[in-house]
Structure formats: C-alpha cells, structure tokens
Amino acid sequence: MDILRAGMALVSGVRQEIQYGNCTKRETVLNEREFKFAQTMIFAIHEINKNPGLLPRHTIGYKIYNACGMSNIVMSAIVLANGQKEQLDGTCSGPGSATAVLGHSGSAPTMAFARVIGRFQVPVVSHFATCACLSDREEFPSFFRTIPSDEHQSRALAKLVKHFGWMWVGAISNLNAYGVNGINAFIQAAVEEGVCIEYYEAFEQSGPASALDKVVETVKRSTSKVIVAFMSHREVTVLAAELYKNNITSLQWVGSDAWISDSSLSDSEGSSILVGSLGFVVSKANIPGLEDHLRQLHPSQFPNSQFIREFWEYIFECSLANSTNTEMKACTGIESLQNVDTYFTDVSDLRFVNNVYKSVYAVAHALHALISERRNSSSNNNQPIESWQVLQYLQKVDFMTSQGERVTFDENGNIFAQYELINIQSMASSIMHTTTVGFYDPTLPHDHQVQMTKFKLHNSVNQVPVSVCSDSCPPGQRKVIYKTKPVCCFDCIPCGEAEISNATDSLDCFTCPSEYWPNANQDRCVLKDTEFLSFSEIMGIVLTCFCFIGTFLTLLIFAVFLRYRHSPIVRANNSELSFLLLFSLSLCFLCSLTFIGRPSEWSCMLRHTAFSITFVLCISCVLWKTIVVLMAFRATLPGSNVMKWFGPVQQRLSVFGATFIQVLICILWLTIDPPFPNRNMLYFKDIIILECNLGSHVGFCAALGYIGLLALLCFVLAFFARKLPDNFNEAKFITFSMLIFCAVWITFIPAYVSSPGKFTVAVEIFAILSSSYGLLLCIFVPKVFIILFQSEKNTKRHIMGKTQKDIHY
Structure with a gap:
C-alpha cells in the first residue's frame, strides 16, 4: 500500500483563549466542539483508508494546526504555503505534504488564511464558515464549503419571519464579517419580503461595555417583539444575560446557525429567555461507527498529541504523566470514555460534525478521480500530487454519502442549501433540548419553501407573538403609506362609497362592476338589488x-x-x-x-x-x-235641424x-x-x-x-x-x-x-x-x-x- 504524498491539514481552534491573547499562554481552555471536529476528520480518514473502493492501495494522512488567534491563523497559512514542518498533531510528514485544508469553523479566521493559501491554489474546504463573502471567487479562488452560505440562511430567516407575520423586527449582529455580512443579507431579503427592520445594532463580546449597553437600551425602547440575532454563541450569551438583568424577557428570538444549536448556551446566566428560539441549521445525520471511535479514544493512541492530553485532563480532571499541571490528581490509567456522557461522545445531533465528514470525503473523491485519470492515461503515476490538481478535481466532485446526501459544489464552491428549522424547547444546567419543527427548501415554490410543524414559543400561552408596526388593514380598508415612515408603518382608511378591497393590507380599493355594489363591510361586490313594482309587495x-x-x-x-x-x-x-x-x-x-x-x-x-x-x-x-x-238643447230652437x-x-x-x-x-x-x-x-x-x-x-x-x-x-x-x-x-x-x-x-x-x-x-x-x-x-x-x-x-x-x-x- 502506498502512502499518498498528499494529505489533509485541519486548521482548528481546538484551544480557545479566555482573554483572546496569545494561544501559547495557559489562559486557554479546550474547545470540546472543535476537538470533536478534529476526531471526526480522523475517523473519516481511517474509514476511507479501509475502503477498498475509494483510493485503493493509497493511504491519506493528516495534520492538525491550532489556530485560536488571528496571528496563529496567518502563521498556519504561511506554514502550509511554504511547506514547513510545524504542526501540533498529525500522521503526515515532509514539506508540502498537505494538499487540501479543512477548516476553520469561523468565517473570519477562514478568510484570514484562505486569502493567503488561495494564491497558492491550495483548496480550502470549510465545514462551518458561512459568510457569503467567501463565495467571491476572485478573492477566495480555492474556497469550498460543505455548509450552505449565509446568503441562503439569511433568505430563509427572512421567509421565516414573513411566515409568522412578524413584519416589524429588530436585528442584532456581531461586528465581524460573519455577523455584518449575514445580517445585511437578511435585511435585504427581509425588505424584499415586505418585512421592516425597526433597528440594527452590532457589538462584540470583547468590545467596550458601552456598545452592549447601547444595544440593550435600543431593545428596551423598541416596539418590535422579535429579535433576529446573527452572531456567535459568545455574543448571544452576554446579550441574553444583560437583557435578563434588565427584565427584558418577553421577546421572540430568531437565530443563526452559529448559536441556535450550541449547547454551551445552557450554562449562561439568563439562558431561560432563549427558550422558544427558532433558527435554521444544517440537516441532522447519522454517521455509523463514529460513536465507537470517539469512545475508544485514549491518550496511548496519540502519545505525542497535545490536544488529546489536554482533552483527557479536562474530561477526567486528572493529570497525565509528564503533565505541567500539578494541581490535579494523577490519572489512574483506567479512565475510559465508554461510560462518560459528554458533548464529545454525543452523536444524537450530528449536524456540523457531518459537514466535517463530508469535507473529508469530498477531498478523498477528488484525489480518487485524479489518481484514476492518471492510471488511465500515459502520465507518470509517481509524480507528486499538487494542490492545484486537487483543486481542479474538487470542483467536479459529485457523489452520494452513505447517508444518502449528495455532495457537489457550484461554481462558487457552495453546496446545495437545505436547512432544518429547530426550536429550543428547554434550558437546564448544561443541557439544551432542541427539536426539529420544520425545514427550508429553496427548490420548492416560493410560498412553500418554509414548512412548519408544532413548536414551542417563549410565552407561557405558547401563542405566536404579534410584531407589527401597524395593525393590518382588514378587507374593506386600504393602507396609506407615508414617505417618511417605513412601509410597515401605515394608516388604514375605509374604501370609497362604491369601492371594495377583498384582501388584508390592500394598497388600493377598486370599483365594483356597474351591476354590483359593495356589501356592508366593503370587502366584496354583491349584485345590486333590483327594484320594480311587483304584484307581491x-x-x-x-x-x-x-x-x-x-x-x-x-x-x-x-x-x-x-x-x-x-x-x-x-x-x-x-x-x-x-x-x-x-x-x-x-x-x-x-x-x-x-x-x-x-x-x-x-x-x-x-x-x-x-x-x-x-x-x-x-x-x-x-x-x-x-x-x-x-x-x-240647441235643437229645441225653432227651425233648428242640427241633430x-x-x-x-x-x-x-x-x-x-x-x-x-x-x-x-x-x-x-x-x-x-x-x-x-x-x-x-x-x-x-x-x-x-x-x-x-x-x-x-x-x-x-x-x-x-x-x-x-x-x-x-x-x-x-x-x-x-x-x-x-x-x-x-x-x-x-x-x-x-x-x-x-x-x-x-x-x-x-x-x-x-x-x-x-x-x-x-x-x-x-x-x-x-x-x-x-x-x-x-x-x-x-x-x-x-x-x-x-x-x-x-x-x-x-x-x-x-x-x-x-x-x-x-
């Protein structure tokens, strides 16, 4: 079996800084979600290497780069671009061996390194970066993703608020590219759907406190009952806590995929106000064998992996041999994940993990097509695989996963957009229960793209809140829109004497045909009464x-x-x-x-x-x-003969x-x-x-x-x-x-x-x-x-x- 002189590199924020400083400091904690992404990539690579039908006689290797700060991200990009040998974990060695990059989970970090290595035609496949700006092929010529673009999510969110009749909403985002571009796309789509935005505010968790205070004050003064939050779980955590402190608890939240399914929200103060939130996420999938792989993980399998060492100490609260952490007790060696239930071992809600799985297979299918063509041609099969070659074949991949999902990319590197609508049902300590209550499919007719089932809202009576600037004009009246106000703020006036309007929020009234006359409510034309003098009256x-x-x-x-x-x-x-x-x-x-x-x-x-x-x-x-x-009488006269x-x-x-x-x-x-x-x-x-x-x-x-x-x-x-x-x-x-x-x-x-x-x-x-x-x-x-x-x-x-x-x- 040949070892491919090509492999994958995962750029991941497995470690997160607490203060967003240099990642080499000890003020960092392990990001369990990112570590799960990394292990899913390893599982998929092992699965491919065992598959005789995919890349036969070849083995794929990998490298894992930690990129928790922007400086580390750019450094990882330079390392990948010039073939240096720095990485934190991996099975590949040798300069320039990584011909495809998976990651990052964030849009801004992905933009940082994809802009660099894209000039070297190294393909970047992201499982979580949703910013629509990454679809710009001139700026990001080698970028692909297995998660739909925010452009689709923004349009889906606009259709969602329109579906519920929420025509007067507030919009909040964080200040990075993900939030700003996503919320702008939502606002544009919302305006096209006839939805009005009462306010738009943006802030960062690490920004000044005055920015957050301004957002809270704006929400407090607003009349809309719905917040569309396009941000990460970090900003949602601090915003929900601050609104809870100010007793602003009766709002309906509509969220983006970056936070709506993040279980870490349940640990935050004020998380109860997020119960009833709605948002779109990628479809849930089942990956056979992944749970066994995750539960069988042990430090002995990767003795040199810093990630696994930190993860093991984090989960079991003990220190391994040669650990620098002397404050915890030493591990006994019998610790096992088989009986541990954590987010890492939970495979009941595989959404973004499935995107990592599809990303690995997409690169594998591109490599398979490249090697198959080489084998069928007269070219030298011993030539090293170049990243630009993988890029060409990655653009052409079209395959079905074992779960029946089709994976193919359009000309901008985007995958087919389809979402599940999830509803946060309850929040408890470290547990957030969500339920799928619908879906969004842009291939369906316009009025049926959002499909709904039963759901739970924040209010106690579970009634859909009303969020409008002006109450709808009933049939028989028409809207009067003022140039100085948003289109959702209007007055209602009755139709004229011989006019009707038969639809809610009608802009115009129309005259009935000559033989018809409006009914008492002026919402439909009825035949005029005919009058004539009849024998029956x-x-x-x-x-x-x-x-x-x-x-x-x-x-x-x-x-x-x-x-x-x-x-x-x-x-x-x-x-x-x-x-x-x-x-x-x-x-x-x-x-x-x-x-x-x-x-x-x-x-x-x-x-x-x-x-x-x-x-x-x-x-x-x-x-x-x-x-x-x-x-x-005239004839009575003498001599008259007139008669x-x-x-x-x-x-x-x-x-x-x-x-x-x-x-x-x-x-x-x-x-x-x-x-x-x-x-x-x-x-x-x-x-x-x-x-x-x-x-x-x-x-x-x-x-x-x-x-x-x-x-x-x-x-x-x-x-x-x-x-x-x-x-x-x-x-x-x-x-x-x-x-x-x-x-x-x-x-x-x-x-x-x-x-x-x-x-x-x-x-x-x-x-x-x-x-x-x-x-x-x-x-x-x-x-x-x-x-x-x-x-x-x-x-x-x-x-x-x-x-x-x-x-x-």
Whole structure:
C-alpha cells in the first residue's frame, strides 16, 4: 500500500483563549466542539483508508494546526504555503505534504488564511464558515464549503419571519464579517419580503461595555417583539444575560446557525429567555461507527498529541504523566470514555460534525478521480500530487454519502442549501433540548419553501407573538403609506362609497362592476338589488285590488245599465255611448295591470299604447256625450235641424275616428322607437331600477298630448253646458268628472318626474285609476243610484223637467 504524498491539514481552534491573547499562554481552555471536529476528520480518514473502493492501495494522512488567534491563523497559512514542518498533531510528514485544508469553523479566521493559501491554489474546504463573502471567487479562488452560505440562511430567516407575520423586527449582529455580512443579507431579503427592520445594532463580546449597553437600551425602547440575532454563541450569551438583568424577557428570538444549536448556551446566566428560539441549521445525520471511535479514544493512541492530553485532563480532571499541571490528581490509567456522557461522545445531533465528514470525503473523491485519470492515461503515476490538481478535481466532485446526501459544489464552491428549522424547547444546567419543527427548501415554490410543524414559543400561552408596526388593514380598508415612515408603518382608511378591497393590507380599493355594489363591510361586490313594482309587495297588491275593484264596479254598472237599458234615464244618457264608455273604462282599469310586474319588451310596449288608446276612447265618448247634450238643447230652437248631424252613426264614426288618430300615433311610436325594458343604474347607486324606457319621447308626448287636448276640449264644452235647464244635467257631472281628470293629470307630471324608482310607476297607475274612478263615479254612479234607489225619478217627465220636450239623443 502506498502512502499518498498528499494529505489533509485541519486548521482548528481546538484551544480557545479566555482573554483572546496569545494561544501559547495557559489562559486557554479546550474547545470540546472543535476537538470533536478534529476526531471526526480522523475517523473519516481511517474509514476511507479501509475502503477498498475509494483510493485503493493509497493511504491519506493528516495534520492538525491550532489556530485560536488571528496571528496563529496567518502563521498556519504561511506554514502550509511554504511547506514547513510545524504542526501540533498529525500522521503526515515532509514539506508540502498537505494538499487540501479543512477548516476553520469561523468565517473570519477562514478568510484570514484562505486569502493567503488561495494564491497558492491550495483548496480550502470549510465545514462551518458561512459568510457569503467567501463565495467571491476572485478573492477566495480555492474556497469550498460543505455548509450552505449565509446568503441562503439569511433568505430563509427572512421567509421565516414573513411566515409568522412578524413584519416589524429588530436585528442584532456581531461586528465581524460573519455577523455584518449575514445580517445585511437578511435585511435585504427581509425588505424584499415586505418585512421592516425597526433597528440594527452590532457589538462584540470583547468590545467596550458601552456598545452592549447601547444595544440593550435600543431593545428596551423598541416596539418590535422579535429579535433576529446573527452572531456567535459568545455574543448571544452576554446579550441574553444583560437583557435578563434588565427584565427584558418577553421577546421572540430568531437565530443563526452559529448559536441556535450550541449547547454551551445552557450554562449562561439568563439562558431561560432563549427558550422558544427558532433558527435554521444544517440537516441532522447519522454517521455509523463514529460513536465507537470517539469512545475508544485514549491518550496511548496519540502519545505525542497535545490536544488529546489536554482533552483527557479536562474530561477526567486528572493529570497525565509528564503533565505541567500539578494541581490535579494523577490519572489512574483506567479512565475510559465508554461510560462518560459528554458533548464529545454525543452523536444524537450530528449536524456540523457531518459537514466535517463530508469535507473529508469530498477531498478523498477528488484525489480518487485524479489518481484514476492518471492510471488511465500515459502520465507518470509517481509524480507528486499538487494542490492545484486537487483543486481542479474538487470542483467536479459529485457523489452520494452513505447517508444518502449528495455532495457537489457550484461554481462558487457552495453546496446545495437545505436547512432544518429547530426550536429550543428547554434550558437546564448544561443541557439544551432542541427539536426539529420544520425545514427550508429553496427548490420548492416560493410560498412553500418554509414548512412548519408544532413548536414551542417563549410565552407561557405558547401563542405566536404579534410584531407589527401597524395593525393590518382588514378587507374593506386600504393602507396609506407615508414617505417618511417605513412601509410597515401605515394608516388604514375605509374604501370609497362604491369601492371594495377583498384582501388584508390592500394598497388600493377598486370599483365594483356597474351591476354590483359593495356589501356592508366593503370587502366584496354583491349584485345590486333590483327594484320594480311587483304584484307581491304591498303597494302592488293595493293597486291591483283597486284595479279589480274599478273593473268590477264598471261591469256592475254595465250590468245595471244593460238591465235597465229601456228606462228613461238610460235612454236619456245616450245608451250606446254609455255602454262604449263603460267598456273603455274597464279597459282603463285593466291597462293599469300592465304597469305592475317585471318589465319586459312586450309589457313595455303594451302598457303605454294600451293606456293611450283606451283613454282616448274613453275621453272621445265623454266628449261626444257633451257635444250631444249641447246640440240637443240647441235643437229645441225653432227651425233648428242640427241633430241630424249628430245621430248615432256620426257619434260612432267620430269616436272611432278620434281613437284611430291615437292608434296611428302609437303605431308610428312603436315603429320608429318603441318603449323597451331598461336597467336604470343612475338614479340610485346601490339599486338597479327595472323600468320601461319610453323610447321616443316625441311619441310619448304626442300620445299624452292628444289625450290632454281631447280632455281639455271636453272640459271646456262641458263647462259651457253646465247650466242647461233640466232636472238631470248631464253636463254638470261631465264638467266635474273632467275637472277631476285634468287635475289628476296636471298634478301627475311633477309627481311622475320627482318620484324615484318603482314609485314612478305607482304614480302613473294612481293617475290612471284616479281619473278612471273620477269618470266612473261622477258620470254613472248618480244614474245608478236613481235607477236602484229613486225609481220615482226614473221617468220621462222628471227627466224632461221644464223643457217639456222628449229629447232622444
């Protein structure tokens, strides 16, 4: 088996300084998470070396560099770049043997050394550096990562706050590249989603206390109920503690992956205010065999490893042989991790550890592709593997892990973005319980990229808090946005009279279609009520009853006159014209029925023409009755022969002639521009009046004017004949009936014009019925009363009175 003259170097902050000084000082503690990352890399390399299908006959080695301070990071980069032999732990030796670098966990440290060794085309694969700035291929030409960029996380966080309707949030970050770039990306994505940022503050744990005080004061004065914290666990720890001291505990936290799953938060003061926090992290995975590897770790396996020595003394609180720490008891040698439960041995929540695992395999697959191509070509297989060659093949890797995850990089070295949404359920001493409550998948449709299940929030009633600058405008109102305020701060005003808005927070109201009208809440358009005089309503029923009563009275009088047609009073009143008048009056009563009910094409044409013709027939009969009365008394003069021109034939011809003129007017009216049903939406805004449009107004005026002309002529003649000397003066009753007729129709005109909707039709029916009743009661009722109740006056002698002449007309 050949040892590859290529290996991996892990740049890791296994040690962390307490005061951020020089890492060679003893004021440093072991970072358990980073040490776990390092051991995961070793486990993956051992697994690959045992795999006959991946890099057969080759073995991968590694180096581990501690880089807890920025100076150490740059020094590690220089060591890697010039092939020096300084490292703290490893299985590779010889200058320039590391052809790929894994790490660092932080974005800022990664930027520091990736900028240096990238110029030497040494590939850098990070498992935790998420700053979007690292995707800049010009500045970081050899950088890859197995964790999604913060650009995706920021967009996911923006969609998360939008999902909950938190349109008014505060943003806090630390002052390094990770925090500033991440929160700026979040703010940009939030603005695109319509979310407003009330404030943005930044501070560093190691910065001045005044910066932290400013952040706390800003949060205290704010009205938003949600904090989006894009920072590391160190800043969250001090911020949560300070807010807890100031009793600012009712806020909903939304966190970045750098702290949302960090169990060290549970040891900090004020950690209880973080319960209910939500944040996105990379998907959890299961790595078979890793737990056994971690629990089998023993200092005897790596006698020269400073990391393992410090880790062992940290876990078991004892000192190993040759230890410089003399304050602790000596280790017994029987210590074992098999029965120790710590963060290091816990494999129940492998997220970022899995990224380390994928990073190692990505480099291994690149090396495998490179060696396979060399084997299949004529090139010299004994040539050393150069870092620039690994870089080329790393860009092309595309494989599936044993957990079914696909690993491939885009042109900027980024991996496919997919997150799990986790919720901090509880905090206890050294224990933080989190639960996966959803996920984010950018490949799904826009509105379904964030998927949620049941979760726990900070408040005791577990209700989603409301964090808005202004309450949403309900349907029926619209937003008024001011230029001097954020778009989330607005006023709500009702829509206009004929407008609606059917969505929450509508920017505009829109007008309903012409046949629709807003409902009471102005949130939807409903069909306008249609109005017409129907047979089913009270007014229609009353008018119909009066119509039938008038018709019944007319027929009753007709029957009385027919029964007593040979009596003097019937004969004296020109029985033929009387029967014709009664017939026309019955038609007048019945024609009013055509005005009731839903207008149709036929009813509109019938109602006005029937009314015009029947009334002309009626007035013509009255007119000729009046003329005959006048001529009859004139015929009593000596030598007068005028009655021969006013006999029954002449009377019939005159009545039908006058009526025929009205028939011609109506025929012309119906031919040129007939009445038609119309939906009048101008008179009322919220009601459609179903009416009959007159069509030709000239035709209507001609028909109505002709009736008025005949009525006026009849009234004048009857007025002149009102004092004719007889005991039963027909002219007096005709004068009175025509006075009623003219009064009704003169008052009808202004009432007709001013009446709205169905009342217009009611006024017209009332005028028809009133004038018809006036003619019926004034002309015929007195005669019927004499016929039925004063039969002694129904004699020729009584009717002749002083004239002493038998008049037949």
